[in-house]
Amino acid sequence: MSLDARVRLSRGAIDVDVSLRAEPGQVIGVLGPNGGGKTTTVLALAGILRVAEGHVRVDGQAWDDGRRALPPEQRTVGLMLADSLLFPHLTALENVAYGPRSRGVDRHRARDRAREELGRVDLLERASSRPRQLSSGQQARVALARALATDPSLLLLDEPLAALDPDTRARTRSDLATRLTAYGGITVLVTHDPLDALTLADHLVFVEDGHVTQSGTPAEVLSEPRSPYVATVVGLNLYAGEGDSRGHVTTGEGGVVVTTSPTEGRVWATIPPSAVSLHLHQPEGSPRNTWRLRVASVTVQGQSARVGLVGALPVTAEVTLESVTALGLQVGQQVWAAVKATEVRTYPR
Amino acid sequence: MRYAGRWRTRLALGVPAGLALLLLVVPLAALLVRADWARIPADLATPTVLPALRLSLTTTSCTAALCLLLGTPLAWFLARSDHPATSWLRALLTVPLVLPPVVGGVALLMAWGRKGLLGQHLAPFGVQIPFTTVAVVLAETFVAMPYYVLAVEGAMRGLDARLESVARTLGAGELRYLRTVGIPLVLPGIASGLALAWARALGEFGATITFAGNFQGRTQTLPLLVYVELERDPQVAISISIMLLAVSVLVLGVLRGRWLR
Numbered sequence: 139m140s141l142d143a144r145v146r147l148s149r150g151a152i153d154v155d156v157s158l159r160a161e162p163g164q165v166i167g168v169l170g171p172n173g174g175g176k177t178t179t180v181l182a183l184a185g186i187l188r189v190a191e192g193h194v195r196v197d198g199q200a201w202d203d204g205r206r207a208l209p210p211e212q213r214t215v216g217l218m219l220a221d222s223l224l225f226p227h228l229t230a231l232e233n234v235a236y237g238p239r240s241r242g243v244d245r246h247r248a249r250d251r252a253r254e255e256l257g258r259v260d261l262l263e264r265a266s267s268r269p270r271q272l273s274s275g276q277q278a279r280v281a282l283a284r285a286l287a288t289d290p291s292l293l294l295l296d297e298p299l300a301a302l303d304p305d306t307r308a309r310t311r312s313d314l315a316t317r318l319t320a321y322g323g324i325t326v327l328v329t330h331d332p333l334d335a336l337t338l339a340d341h342l343v344f345v346e347d348g349h350v351t352q353s354g355t356p357a358e359v360l361s362e363p364r365s366p367y368v369a370t371v372v373g374l375n376l377y378a379g380e381g382d383s384r385g386h387v388t389t390g391e392g393g394v395v396v397t398t399s400p401t402e403g404r405v406w407a408t409i410p411p412s413a414v415s416l417h418l419h420q421p422e423g424s425p426r427n428t429w430r431l432r433v434a435s436v437t438v439q440g441q442s443a444r445v446g447l448v449g450a451l452p453v454t455a456e457v458t459l460e461s462v463t464a465l466g467l468q469v470g471q472q473v474w475a476a477v478k479a480t481e482v483r484t485y486p487r
Numbered sequence: 488m489r490y491a492g493r494w495r496t497r498l499a500l501g502v503p504a505g506l507a508l509l510l511l512v513v514p515l516a517a518l519l520v521r522a523d524w525a526r527i528p529a530d531l532a533t534p535t536v537l538p539a540l541r542l543s544l545t546t547t548s549c550t551a552a553l554c555l556l557l558g559t560p561l562a563w564f565l566a567r568s569d570h571p572a573t574s575w576l577r578a579l580l581t582v583p584l585v586l587p588p589v590v591g592g593v594a595l596l597m598a599w600g601r602k603g604l605l606g607q608h609l610a611p612f613g614v615q616i617p618f619t620t621v622a623v624v625l626a627e628t629f630v631a632m633p634y635y636v637l638a639v640e641g642a643m644r645g646l647d648a649r650l651e652s653v654a655r656t657l658g659a660g661e662l663r664y665l666r667t668v669g670i671p672l673v674l675p676g677i678a679s680g681l682a683l684a685w686a687r688a689l690g691e692f693g694a695t696i697t698f699a700g701n702f703q704g705r706t707q708t709l710p711l712l713v714y715v716e717l718e719r720d721p722q723v724a725i726s727i728s729i730m731l732l733a734v735s736v737l738v739l740g741v742l743r744g745r746w747l748r
Contacts, residue, residue: 181652185655210655211658217652221647225667227668236667241657285656
C-alpha cells in the first residue's frame with residue numbers, strides 16, 4: 139500500500155522529471171511556480187498523460203511502466219481540480235454517485251454511498267441541488283465527495299482551493315483537513331499557497347522547472363530552504379555562498395554575511411525578514427551585519443511592512459508601519475540595514 | 488450614446504442601410520400581400536400538394552436521422568482532433584455550404600449515377616439510385632449535413648476537456664462519458680444543428696431536381712412543386728410558399744427562443 143512514482147515526460151516547453159513516494163495516510167504537498175510541472179505530474183499519476191520514462195506504481199501494481207499504461211478508468215484514483223468541474227446537468231447526489239455507478243455498483247447502492255459521502259462533507263441536505271444552485275465552497279465539497287466515493291487509493295487534489303474567495307477558502311480548507319484525516323489513502327495536494335501546504339500536508343515536495351528542488355517535512359523546509367523559490371514561500375532571505383571557519387559567508391554577488399554559527403564550504407545562509415532593522419545612519423554597537431542598500435519596494439501587510447532592498451545583496455526586511463513613517467521610507471532611498479550575527483543560520487548546500 | 492451633429496452621418500449610412508432592408512423585406516412582404524388567405528386551405532388540399540408534403544416530410548426526416556446517426560460521430564472526431572488534417576477536413580465540409588446546389592446535383596450524379604463512381608458497382612445488383620426517393624434523401628443530406636456537423640462540432644469544442652478527465656478517473660470509459668456527460672451537455676447544439684439541417688433540407692431544390700428529377704409522389708418535394716405550380720396556377724405556388732415561409736419562421740423562432748442565446 140504505497141505510491142512509488144517517477145514521472146518523466148516532456149510537455150510543452152518543459153521536461154518533467156519528478157519522483158514521488160508516499161505511504162497510506164500521507165498527504166504530500168506539491169508546491170512550485172506555475173508552469174513548473176506540478177499539474178503535468180498529477181495528470182500522469184491520473185493516467186490522463188502517459189509517462190515517457192519512469193513508472194507509476196500504487197500498492198505494488200504497475201499503473202504505468204513507461205511502455206504500458208492503465209487508462210484512468212482502470213486506476214483507483216480520485217481527481218479534484220481548481221474548478222470543481224461538477225457535471226452541470228446532474229444533481230449533487232448524482233455527481234457523487236457517478237463514480238460508483240461507472241465502476242459497476244448498482245443504482246441503489248451507489249446512491250446510498252453518495253449520500254454517505256455527502257454527509258461527510260456536511261451537504262446531505264443539498265443532495266438534490268444542481269451545481270449552479272450551490273456556492274463555490276459547496277461545489278468544492280461535492281467535488282471532494284465525488285472524488286472519494288470510489289475509494290481511491292490515490293487522491294489527487296490540483297489547486298483544490300485556488301478558485302475560492304478568501305473567506306470560503308479558509309472554511310473549505312478546514313473542511314478539507316477534516317475530511318482528509320478520515321481518508322486512509324495517499325493524497326497528493328498540488329498548491330501554490332504555502333498555507334494550504336503547511337496546514338494540510340505532512341510532507342512537502344517542491345517542483346521547479348520540471349525537477350524536485352527540495353522535499354521534506356514542513357518543519358525541515360521551513361527552517362532550511364534550499365532554493366530561492368522555497369525561501370520565498372517560507373518567507374526567509376536565502377543566500378548561497380562560501381562559508382569559512384570565522385563565520386563569514388561570501389555570496390556569489392560578493393556580499394558578505396556574518397554568522398555566529400559557522401559552517402564551512404558551500405553553504406546556504408538564511409536571515410528572517412523580521413530580524414532586519416533599518417536605519418538612516420550607520421548603526422553602532424552589537425549588530426555585526428550592516429549594509430548600505432537602496433529601497434526597491436515597500437508593501438504593507440496589516441500592521442507591518444515588507445521592504446525590498448537591493449545593493450551588495452538583496453534583502454527583504456519586515457518592519458512596523460511606525461518605523462516606515464518614522465524613517466520616511468521611500469522607494470529609491472538609501473538606508474542602512476542591520477542584522478545580528480546570531481540571527482543568521484547557515485547549513486551545507 | 489448621443490453625439491452632437493450626427494445627422495449627416497445618419498443620412499450617409501441610413502440611406503444604404505434602408506435600401507438593404509428593403510431588398511430583404513419587400514419580397515417577403517409581397518408574398519404576404521399577394522397571398523389569397525381564404526384560398527390557402529383549399530390550395531393546400533390540391534391533389535398534387537399532399538404527396539409532395541408527405542414526401543418532403545419523410546425525406547427531411549430521413550435526412551435529419553442520417554445527420555444524427557452519422558454526423559454526430561463525425562462532429563465528435565473533428566472536435567477532439569488536433570491533427571493538422573482536421574482543419575482541411577473542416578474546410579472540405581464547408582464546400583457543400585457554398586457550392587451551387589445544381590453543381591451538387593451533378594456531383595451526386597457522378598457518384599451515384601448508373602456509370603458513376605459508386606453507382607456502376609450498384610447497377611449489376613439492379614440497384615438504381617438517381618431519380619428515386621433515396622436520391623432525394625442523398626441530395627438533401629449532401630447539402631444539410633455540413634450545417635449539422637459544424638453546429639454540433641462547435642458545441643462539442645465548447646465542452647471543458649477536463650470534464651472528461653474527471654469522468655475517466657471516476658471510472659467511466661470513453662463511451663460511458665459520451666453517453667452520460669458529453670452528449671447530454673451538447674444536446675442544445677445537437678437540437679439547433681438538427682433544426683438548421685432540417686430547414687435546409689426542406690428548402691432543397693437545385694441538387695434534388697438535378698439528381699432526383701421531378702416525379703410526382705416519388706421525387707417531387709414541396710419546393711419542386713412550387714416551381715411547377717408557378718407555371719400552372721401561381722396562386723397555389725404562393726399558398727405553398729406561405730406554408731414554407733411559416734415553417735422557416737417557426738424553426739427560427741424555436742432556435743432563438745430555446746437554443747440560440
